[in-house]
Amino acid sequence: MNAIDIRKDFPILDQKVNGKDLIYFDTSATSQTPAKVIxxxxxxYREYNSNVHRGVHTLGTKATDGYEQARMKVKNFINAKRYEEIVFTRGTTAAINLVARSFGDMIVGEGDEIVVTEMEHHANIVPWQQLARRTGAELIFIPMEADGTLTLESVETAISERTKIVAITHVSNVLGTINDIRAIAEIAHRNGAYISVDGAQAVPHMSVDVQDLDVDFYAFSGHKMLGPTGIGVLYGKSGLLDKMEPIEYGGDMIDFVDLRESTWTDLPVKFEAGTPMIAEAIGLSAAIDYITEIGPDAILDHEQELVNYAYARMSEVEGIEIYGPKERAGLITFNMEDVHPHDLATALDTEGIAVRAGHHCAQPLMKWLDVSSTARASFYVYNTKEEIDGFIESLKRTKEFFSYEF
Structure with missing residues (x-):
């Protein structure tokens, strides 16, 4: 793939920030959007803005077709077995909350265990904390190695016959750790447990086959994969989704409503109460087309080349500490000696470079790293080695500035 040509598809990248060409290294928070998606x-909105599922007029039919075609495109993209296994949500967070609130409440009770890790995003810790609080279950954390990876031996030890759910990220949004989801799913199932995966940082960057991974639930977001904000996906095995109760009620998800009783319609619509994210689903569909055209494997290869290059270049800068394993996804989380991450991010912004600074919605992981916050540079299809070279020079200038004794 040619990142220079790809950049032309992203209008937002053709601008200057503080008088400098924009270098966008914050894709792990939100990716940019190609013109085809916009x-x-x-x-x-211009040609067939209408509600879905309810109308028989031409615009309503076209909108429904676009919305449901998007669902089929997601199904094929992650190789789900059935169309009905794709539930549209507001994002990864909403998808995980749906699993925790509906499926979790159904199978977890007092004395049971929910297995998670300390590398999780808050969206994959807090819902399970609340489930444990509601039910009297216990949270069990798989211990991490010094480099922020997991061993299968540690996974085996953490999961027991009391485990009901294993909730784990596919790729850490801080460390870049890529977890062996297929192997972890096998261990969970062998112990009679289910596995729910946060795939927000994986689906945009690599091929994901939910049948091959044999996961029970898998969640991801449109805005991290070149699509719009406000839409996400929950994949769930149809046999499990069938047994689950909705957690939102209202229009579209019903089959029959009487004065005192109601029944729910079939999968997946029973989990999509109210007017859904129609334009956002159509945008997600276009984003999947764009990613498919480039090829997930080509995207992964490009990111690996960038992150390895950035890792080597950043290691040359004295006073930079990089967190996480050497083999990682396309992001680098780091700190600069004697410079607060927010000051570092502000200094980089004056040179047109966008990085993330803070706890990255992973405060337990910050505590594990023994830091209050970090900076993070994350890469995608539109980034280049030349941008990394500019980033390195800016890091050196920032270090020199903060080292200067006024």
């Missing part, structure tokens, strides 16, 4: 959403 155009697809604009076409919906």
């Amino acid at each position: 155009d697809a959403m604009n076409d919906y």
Whole structure:
């Protein structure tokens, strides 16, 4: 793939920030959006803006077709077995909350265990904390190695016959750790447990086959994979989704409503109460087309080349501490000696470079790292080695500035 040509598809990248060419290294928070996705959403609003599922008129039919075609495209993209296994949500967070509140409440009781890790995003810790509080279950944390990875031996030890759910990220948004989800799923199932995976940092960057991984639930977001904000996906095995109760009620998800009783419609619509994210689904569909055209494997290869290059270049800068394993996804979380991450991010912004600073919605992991916050540079299809070279020079200038004795 040619990142220079790809950059032309992203209007936002053709601008200057503080007088400098924009270098966007914050994709792990939100990716940028290609013109094809913007155009697809604009076409919906300009040409067939209408509600779905309820109308028989031409615009309503076209909108319904676009919305349900997006679901089929997601199904094929992650190789789900059935169309009905794809539930549209507001994002990864909403998807995980749906699993915790509906499925969790159904199978977890007092004395049971929920296995998680300390590398999780808050969206994959807090819902399970609340489930444990509601039910009297216990949270069990898989211990991490010094480099922020997990061993399968530690996973085996953490999961027991009392484990009901294993909730784990596919790729850490801080460390870049890529967890062996297939092996962890096998261990969970062998012990009679279910596995729910936060795939927000994985689906945009690599091929994901939910049948091959044999996960029970898998969640991800559109805005991290070149699509719009406000839409995400929950994949769930149909046999499990069938047994689950909705956690939101209202229009569209019902089959029959009487004065005192109601029944729910079939999968997946029973989990999609109210007017859904129609334009956002159409935008997500266009984003999947764009990613598919480039190829997930080509994207992964490009990111690996970038992150390895950035890791080597950053290691040359004295006073930089990098967190996480050497083999990682396309992001680097780091700190600069004697410079607060927010000061570092502000200094980089004056040179047109966007990085993330803070706890990255992973405060337990910050505590494990023994830091209050970090800076993070994350890469995607539109980034280049030349941008990394500019980033390195800016890091050196920032270090020199903060080392200067006024």
